[in-house]
Amino acid sequence: MTALRCTGLGRSFGALKAVDGVDITVEPGARHALIGPNGAGKSTLFKLVTGTMRAHAGTVELAGRDVTRLSEVARCRLGMSQTMQHASLFGSMTAAETVALAAARHEGGRISPLPRRRSAVRARAGERARERTNVTAPARSARPSVARTCEELLAEVGLADRRDVPVPALSHGERKQLEVALALACRPLLLLLDEPAAGMSPAESARLLELLAGLPAEITVLFVEHDLDLVFSLADAVTVLHLGRVLLSGTPDEVRASETVREAYLGAGRREELFFT
Known part of the structure; x- marks a missing residue:
């Protein structure tokens, strides 16, 4: 049984398809990163998963249970928990x-x-x-x-x-x-983190990485993050979004090696190194 499965997930704003037929599978105990250029649809996808926004198409399953039509509160009661990009305390x-x-x-x-x-x-x-x-x-x-x-x-x-x-x-x-x-x-069964390292200094990011790496193995983590050093230090699976669709989903090494991913971030005419080993 998977921890999270999204199938054909979609959300439109008028003519704009912010999330367009996204399929994602997150295995139990995984540290699964969701990355992509600005405007790729990451935040909208997170909202569809957590229930803060309704999907126009597709399904969301938590531990084998269809939660697509359940509220954010109901999903939390079933084991889904999240942190926000901007702290609210x-x-x-x-x-x-x-x-x-x-x-x-x-x-x-x-x-x-x-x-x-x-x-x-x-x-x-x-x-x-x-x-x-x-x-x-x-x-x-x-x-x-x-x-x-x-x-x-x-x-x-x-x-x-x-x-x-x-x-x-x-x-x-x-x-x-x-x-x-x-x-x-x-x-939580599934912990969702929306840009947990946003605004952090290098020292704070290092402490956050240590914290997340030490979480109990039975907690599955799905996180959106722009700090690619943190992503590739923590994740054992990575999904890359681009223009609302899944560009690639695989291991960190597969994502690092992908020329298609580099082009999505940097443009086809550029060859700078994006990921550091």
């Missing part, structure tokens, strides 16, 4: 409070906007996670079965020592790390 909370809120909400807890209730939300999130430590996973067993505490999630993304820091005081890279923790709080 609560500026009035600390890193720990933000993660605790996400964990509590996913596990069915009630959320209060009142500051005095935040410590209670954090405590409930930790208790709920510990209660589930010995619970057998439901029928969708490919999904990680154990909820993690706020502290475990922060440690997993390298923010254990920043737990009490207000979100506005975190660096850009740290906020990106925090978003990954929020996505992991949903215990």
Whole structure:
């Protein structure tokens, strides 16, 4: 069974076919990159996969289940989680409070906007996670079965020592790390990352690469990224989009060796090296 399968996926805006009959298969446990020149249709395809935008044609299957007509929330409940290109976090909370809120909400807890209730939300999130430590996973067993505490999630993304820091005081890279923790709080089967390294310094990108490389093997990752050094350091499969269609899907070495891919990025009249080995 595949983690994700898109078949004949399409979306048009008037006469423009932003995504045009796209077929993609993402295998369980893969680190699958989606790349392509600007305007290739990557962001639109991501929205079709996550359910934030409706497809005009084709199907989306998550772990063998057709989710094409399901909402973004319903897909999340079935094991699909994502981070956005631009971070959207609560500026009035600390890193720990933000993660605790996400964990509590996913596990069915009630959320209060009142500051005095935040410590209670954090405590409930930790208790709920510990209660589930010995619970057998439901029928969708490919999904990680154990909820993690706020502290475990922060440690997993390298923010254990920043737990009490207000979100506005975190660096850009740290906020990106925090978003990954929020996505992991949903215990995803499939984690989608939309340009996770956007705006990062080389040092921040290196920390992000280490974080993503260390994610549990049972979590499948599909990510859009323009930083090709990160792509080819992390991905074990790469799909190249061009003008809304799949230009090539294969191993990193196959994509590196493709003259067609070079031409799509650089133009047929140019021969500069695009990918570095």
